[in-house]
Each structure stands twice: as C-alpha cells, then as structure tokens.
Amino acid sequence: MLIQIILLIFIIYAVLKVALRYKDKVISLQEFVVWTIFWFMVGFVVILPETTSLVANFVGVGRGVDLVIYISILILFYLSFRILVRLDKIEKDVTKVVRKIALSKGEKEKDEQS
Amino acid sequence: MLNERIWVIIPAYNEQDNIFGVIKSLQEQTANIIVVNDASTDRTQEIVESLGVYLINHLVNRGQGAALQTGTEFAFKKGARIIVHFDADGQMQVEDIYRVTAPLLNQEAEIVFGSRFLDNKSKIPWTKKYLILKPAIWFNWFFTGIKLSDAHNGFRALSRKAAKNIKIEQDGMAHATEIIDQVRTNDLAYTEVPVEIVYVQYGQRFFSGFKILWDLVLSKIIRK
Numbered sequence: 001m002l003i004q005i006i007l008l009i010f011i012i013y014a015v016l017k018v019a020l021r022y023k024d025k026v027i028s029l030q031e032f033v034v035w036t037i038f039w040f041m042v043g044f045v046v047i048l049p050e051t052t053s054l055v056a057n058f059v060g061v062g063r064g065v066d067l068v069i070y071i072s073i074l075i076l077f078y079l080s081f082r083i084l085v086r087l088d089k090i091e092k093d094v095t096k097v098v099r100k101i102a103l104s105k106g107e108k109e110k111d112e113q114s
Numbered sequence: 115m116l117n118e119r120i121w122v123i124i125p126a127y128n129e130q131d132n133i134f135g136v137i138k139s140l141q142e143q144t145a146n147i148i149v150v151n152d153a154s155t156d157r158t159q160e161i162v163e164s165l166g167v168y169l170i171n172h173l174v175n176r177g178q179g180a181a182l183q184t185g186t187e188f189a190f191k192k193g194a195r196i197i198v199h200f201d202a203d204g205q206m207q208v209e210d211i212y213r214v215t216a217p218l219l220n221q222e223a224e225i226v227f228g229s230r231f232l233d234n235k236s237k238i239p240w241t242k243k244y245l246i247l248k249p250a251i252w253f254n255w256f257f258t259g260i261k262l263s264d265a266h267n268g269f270r271a272l273s274r275k276a277a278k279n280i281k282i283e284q285d286g287m288a289h290a291t292e293i294i295d296q297v298r299t300n301d302l303a304y305t306e307v308p309v310e311i312v313y314v315q316y317g318q319r320f321f322s323g324f325k326i327l328w329d330l331v332l333s334k335i336i337r338k
Binding site: 084085088091092094095099101103105106 | 150168169170171172173174176177180184187188191285332336
C-alpha cells in the first residue's frame with residue numbers, strides 16, 4: 001500500500017539521520033542503538049501490520065491499530081511529564097543563576113557608591 | 115520613623131508609573147529600602163536609580179516570588195531583623211507597615227499577614243472579592259491547612275527567623291500560597307492585621323489563578 005511505502009521511506013530517512021548523529025558524536029552509542037531498534041520495530045509493523053493484530057488480540061484489544069495508538073498515547077503522556085519536570089528544574093536553575101548575578105552586582109555597586 | 119531593624123523589599127516589574135511615588139512615601143519613614151527590579155522593560159530601573167535606594171536587578175524576568183527571595187537574601191546581608199514585603203504598584207499604604215510589624219516587635223508572632231477583610235476599609239471590586247478572592251481563601255486552606263482571611267495579600271512582615279526558614283521556590287504568583295504552606299511546615303507563629311489596599315486598577319487578571327493552581331499541583335507532584 002502507498003502508506004507503507006511512504007512510511008518506509010520516512011523510516012529509512014530517520015535511521016540515516018540517527019546514524020549521522022552518531023557519526024558526528026552528537027548522540028551516544030546507546031542512544032544510536034535504541035533509536036535504530038525503535039525504527040526497525042516501526043518498520044516491522046509497517047511492513048507486517050497484521051502482527052499488531054496478533055498482539056492486540058493477545059492482550060484483549062480489538063484492532064492492532066488501536067493497540068498502537070493506546071501505547072503511543074501512554075508513551076507521549078509519560079514523555080510530556082518528563083519534559084515538564086525537566087523544564088521546572090531548568091527554570092529553577094535559571095533563577096539561581098540570575099539571583100547570584102543580581103546579588104553580586106548589588107554588593108559591588110553599593111560598595112562603589114559608598 | 116520605622117525601627118532601623120526593619121527592611122522593606124519591593125519587587126518591581128514595569129512599574130514606572132508608580133514606583134517613584136511609592137519610594138518617595140517610604141523614604142519618609144525609612145532608609146532601609148530594597149527594590150528588586152525583575153528585568154523591567156520600561157523606565158523602572160532608571161527611576162529607581164535616581165532615588166538612591168538599594169536596587170537589585172534580575173538579568174531576566176523570573177517572577178515576583180523569585181524577586182522577593184532575592185531581596186530577602188540581600189536584606190540579610192544588610193543585617194535585617196525584620197523583613198517587609200511591599201508592592202510597587204501604590205496600592206499599599208506606608209502607614210500600614212507599622213501595623214504589620216507591631217506583632218513582630220512585640221514578639222507575638224514570627225510572621226504577619228496583611229488582610230483586606232478584617233475591616234471594611236479596602237473597597238474591593240465585587241467580582242474580584244467573591245469570584246476570585248473568596249474561592250482562593252478556601253483553596254489555600256485546602257492546600258496549606260491554614261485559613262487566613264485574605265489568601266493572596268502581598269503585604270507581609272517576617273522575623274529574621276521566619277525569613278530564613280521560608281525559602282521561596284515558586285518564582286511566580288504561587289509563592290503566596292507557598293509561603294503559607296511553609297509557615298505550617300516550619301510551625302511558625304503567625305497572625306493577621308488589617309491593612310488598606312487602594313484599588314486603582316483591577317490587579318491580577320482573572321485567569322492567573324489557574325496558573326497558580328497548576329504551579330502548586332506540579333510542585334507537589336515533583337519532588338526535589
């Protein structure tokens with residue numbers, strides 16, 4: 001089907017990008033392996049979508065696609081939460097730095113004035 | 115004149131219209147004034163510099179909670195024994211600083227909260243009072259376990275002990291609830307006094323309450 005071809009092209013592109021990132025040392029070997037396996041699994045499901053139905057029936061979900069969507073949503077929620085936590089930490093860290101700078105300047109200026 | 119152990123902290127963000135008047139009236143009572151300029155983009159910094167009070171500048175905007183914490187740390191370096199939180203928008207009355215610090219000077223409490231609801235002097239817009247402030251009081255009670263007559267009043271006075279124990283980590287407006295929460299966890303003696311707030315503008319916008327709610331819920335879920 002056309003969608004399979006489109007998705008496979010995208011997957012090949014994604015794997016190439018991951019390989020390039022590893023070559024440029026932007027990501028680690030571990031990340032490279034994880035992402036490559038991930039894309040291969042996606043590719044597998046794209047080529048043989050019936051496999052999702054097998055798994056789905058096994059766990060009690062009607063359609064393979066539904067199962068993929070349920071899992072994807074769970075993963076996305078989890079990732080979003082992780083991002084929020086990270087963001088919160090970054091904001092607090094920025095405040096720490098801004099405060100340090102503000103206070104050290106504040107001390108200096110007053111000393112120069114007096 | 116105010117007791118020389120008292121330091122007034124004014125967090126300011128884009129208050130070029132009000133800051134001059136606020137500082138001028140404060141200077142009649144004390145020289146211990148610290149303005150924390152939270153990266154204002156208007157002429158606030160210029161104006162404050164011309165007045166010769168202590169000025170701390172945040173490089174980028176962090177929020178009122180963060181500004182108060184910064185100001186508090188600077189005040190400690192100056193040897194402050196009592197710290198007063200005072201708004202830059204001209205809505206608070208300088209004379210009320212005496213009311214708010216009295217219980218501290220008499221050692222009746224470690225932290226004093228100003229309240230608009232203990233007397234009827236403040237004329238509060240109807241919608242604000244019943245749709246926002248009253249629910250906020252219940253919410254604060256639920257969240258912190260402490261029921262104040264005025265949940266979200268920026269007028270506070272803290273003893274050195276209270277100011278040292280309360281670490282404001284909520285950079286934004288949720289710091290108000292956070293402070294009350296830490297009063298409970300640190301078991302600090304607190305009290306409320308009536309203060310007069312003069313409304314020229316509405317104050318915070320209606321939906322900022324939801325942001326505060328979000329920040330507080332998140333802070334409880336995310337452990338440090």
